[in-house]
Amino acid sequence: MTKTNHDAPSGNERSLSGHDAPQRGPSRRSILQMAGGAASLAAAPAAIAQPASSEGPPTAPTTRVRLVVNGSARDLKIDPRQSILDVLRETLDLTGTKKGCNQGACGACTVLVNGRRVTSCLTLAVMHDGAEITTIEGLARGDELHPLQAAFIEHDGFQCGFCTPGQIMSGVACIAEGHATSPEQIQFWMSGNICRCAAYPGIVAAVADAAGRT
Amino acid sequence: MLPFSFEKVRTEQDAIRAAAAGARYIAGGTTLIDLMRDEVERPERLVDINALPMADIRADGADLVIGALARMSDVAAHRETKRLQPLIAESLIEGASPQLRNMASMGGNLLQRVRCPYFRMLDAACNKRDPGSGCSAIDGLNAGHAILGTSNHCVATHPSDVAVALVALGATMRVRGPQGERAFPVEELFRLPGDTPHLEHTLHPGELIVEIRVPGGPYARQARYLKVRDRASYEFALVSAAVALETEGDTIRQARVAVGGVGTRPWRMRAVEEALRGKPVGRDTFTAAAHLALEGTRPLSHNHYKVELLPRTIVRALEMAGGTA
Numbered sequence: 001m002t003k004t005n006h007d008a009p010s011g012n013e014r015s016l017s018g019h020d021a022p023q024r025g026p027s028r029r030s031i032l033q034m035a036g037g038a039a040s041l042a043a044a045p046a047a048i049a050q051p052a053s054s055e056g057p058p059t060a061p062t063t064r065v066r067l068v069v070n071g072s073a074r075d076l077k078i079d080p081r082q083s084i085l086d087v088l089r090e091t092l093d094l095t096g097t098k099k100g101c102n103q104g105a106c107g108a109c110t111v112l113v114n115g116r117r118v119t120s121c122l123t124l125a126v127m128h129d130g131a132e133i134t135t136i137e138g139l140a141r142g143d144e145l146h147p148l149q150a151a152f153i154e155h156d157g158f159q160c161g162f163c164t165p166g167q168i169m170s171g172v173a174c175i176a177e178g179h180a181t182s183p184e185q186i187q188f189w190m191s192g193n194i195c196r197c198a199a200y201p202g203i204v205a206a207v208a209d210a211a212g213r214t
Numbered sequence: 215m216l217p218f219s220f221e222k223v224r225t226e227q228d229a230i231r232a233a234a235a236g237a238r239y240i241a242g243g244t245t246l247i248d249l250m251r252d253e254v255e256r257p258e259r260l261v262d263i264n265a266l267p268m269a270d271i272r273a274d275g276a277d278l279v280i281g282a283l284a285r286m287s288d289v290a291a292h293r294e295t296k297r298l299q300p301l302i303a304e305s306l307i308e309g310a311s312p313q314l315r316n317m318a319s320m321g322g323n324l325l326q327r328v329r330c331p332y333f334r335m336l337d338a339a340c341n342k343r344d345p346g347s348g349c350s351a352i353d354g355l356n357a358g359h360a361i362l363g364t365s366n367h368c369v370a371t372h373p374s375d376v377a378v379a380l381v382a383l384g385a386t387m388r389v390r391g392p393q394g395e396r397a398f399p400v401e402e403l404f405r406l407p408g409d410t411p412h413l414e415h416t417l418h419p420g421e422l423i424v425e426i427r428v429p430g431g432p433y434a435r436q437a438r439y440l441k442v443r444d445r446a447s448y449e450f451a452l453v454s455a456a457v458a459l460e461t462e463g464d465t466i467r468q469a470r471v472a473v474g475g476v477g478t479r480p481w482r483m484r485a486v487e488e489a490l491r492g493k494p495v496g497r498d499t500f501t502a503a504a505h506l507a508l509e510g511t512r513p514l515s516h517n518h519y520k521v522e523l524l525p526r527t528i529v530r531a532l533e534m535a536g537g538t539a
């Protein structure tokens with residue numbers, strides 16, 4: 001995986017300002033987030049690239065929620081403004097789930113909530129007290145990859161990898177829903193996940209392969 | 215996102231009481247959270263209605279009854295929807311993405327806000343967001359905007375797909391509020407922009423959408439939704455058409471036609487429906503009737519193509535429904 005796949009973003013403040021945790025200068029994570037933000041803004045349907053307004057300075061957590069994340073119960077104090085995505089990334093440090101557009105348009109943030117795929121950026125955590133959340137970190141069993149993870153490697157289902165966690169979570173749901181019955185069906189039912197690298201042939205092949213095995 | 219207070223309610227009375235006192239309902243949040251993050255929407259109080267028992271989908275005789283909290287994906291996949299109103303299922307599947315449909319409610323879908331880019335840009339003039347500031351789209355980038363029902367104050371289209379199907383089928387909705395319950399056609403939910411584009415719907419303060427009723431009809435099973443857009447899937451409509459036909463042999467007994475992507479609200483095409491009645495199924499009939507859709511259209515600088523695309527989309531949808539596509 002390379003970090004230079006995307007040009008340095010200009011004027012995209014969203015990924016840097018959307019944090020609830022204080023920033024200490026650019027980390028590998030924030031650089032990757034910037035790259036992803038730029039990628040998905042270009043890809044987002046109907047979304048116009050524009051500077052995002054700041055989410056404001058971090059405020060004191062004010063609400064309690066319990067989320068069952070990848071099988072373990074987590075009792076959290078959160079700001080009601082936090083999306084599930086921000087809770088995963090900033091509060092729980094589970095950064096496998098990516099922030100692309102933060103507008104529901106790119107699918108990079110896809111996780112399963114009570115078994116259903118959702119875009120976690122448009123989901124307030126406070127509305128999901130008690131929910132079971134499955135992220136990309138929760139798919140493998142120890143060292144054994146989930147069949148769809150293995151299929152993504154086998155079929156070259158990615159290039160930069162930024163969209164991949166969202167693609168895989170969406171693919172797992174797509175298969176479980178019974179929508180992975182043909183390449184055309186997979187294309188349609190995976191269309192909520194944008195890949196700026198256009199690894200689509202590999203993605204479709206991986207989902208088809210894993211669907212055939214399960 | 216600006217701070218807000220958050221409350222989850224268990225009863226309809228509590229929900230309505232909170233909303234009457236100024237709180238905003240939140241269902242799936244896919245419109246509201248998105249716009250709150252950009253500070254286009256600035257509610258100070260949110261009331262989470264997801265615990266209310268309003269997510270049922272059921273048949274009532276030939277009618278399909280859909281709770282306002284039913285999710286788009288669940289409505290589309292439900293056997294009664296497919297059996298009674300396949301047009302509703304098709305129009306839902308053509309909207310948004312699988313992830314969003316899992317979150318988005320039917321009530322929220324009807325009340326989703328416009329996708330005009332200027333509406334989201336806090337530094338652009340927009341009468342809908344900031345009444346009296348002007349409309350940046352009229353002389354700006356307006357390729358996606360409306361050609362029907364526009365005013366000199368706003369030209370944004372209503373973006374919902376399923377609303378187009380609901381309007382075609384003459385669906386009604388039931389709402390409850392501080393003044394009690396009422397029911398009215400879904401078509402009457404939407405206002406034209408006129409000189410008050412910030413007022414988009416006809417709900418009274420605090421009113422809660424409870425359910426949507428789609429009446430059965432002899433045309434319900436011969437019905438199709440066609441969405442023309444810049445990509446094969448997961449994009450808002452440039453033009454869309456929901457059509458339903460009742461035929462006897464080769465003759466059209468009655469037709470229902472509504473269009474999306476071209477109007478400031480979902481647009482029922484009654485003149486087209488009238489022109490189809492009693493005519494033979496076929497391209498000549500469809501083309502002649504579809505032309506009547508252009509009555510009153512007012513294209514903008516960048517959306518003349520919709521004048522061409524609108525009748526063609528209706529013709530193709532009619533051919534799909536009539537089995538001649």
Ligand SMILES: Cc1cc2nc3c(=O)[nH]c(=O)nc-3n(C[C@H](O)[C@H](O)[C@H](O)COP(=O)(O)OP(=O)(O)OC[C@H]3O[C@@H](n4cnc5c(N)ncnc54)[C@H](O)[C@@H]3O)c2cc1C
Binds near residue numbers: 104240242246375
């Ligand atoms: C990237 C993207 C692409 C999309 N593409 C499409 C598309 O192609 N076609 C399409 O049709 N839609 C599309 N949508 C819009 C989506 O369908 C709507 O955002 C969704 O249906 C809104 O429902 P919700 O439950 O999330 O509403 P919320 O965001 O929870 O609420 C929306 C509004 O409705 C009010 N409200 C909600 N429920 C009730 C109720 N029961 N009574 C009274 N008021 C209520 C809320 O107060 C709020 O004002 C897209 C959205 C996104 C983000």
Ligand code: SF4
Binds near residue numbers: 332333343348350368
């Ligand atoms: S078309 Fe409507 S929403 Fe768009 S800028 Fe003009 S007033 Fe605002």
Ligand code: FES
Binds near residue numbers: 103
């Ligand atoms: S980050 Fe793009 S859909 Fe959530």
Ligand code: FES
Binds near residue numbers: 159164195197198
């Ligand atoms: S965005 Fe680079 S692999 Fe999909």
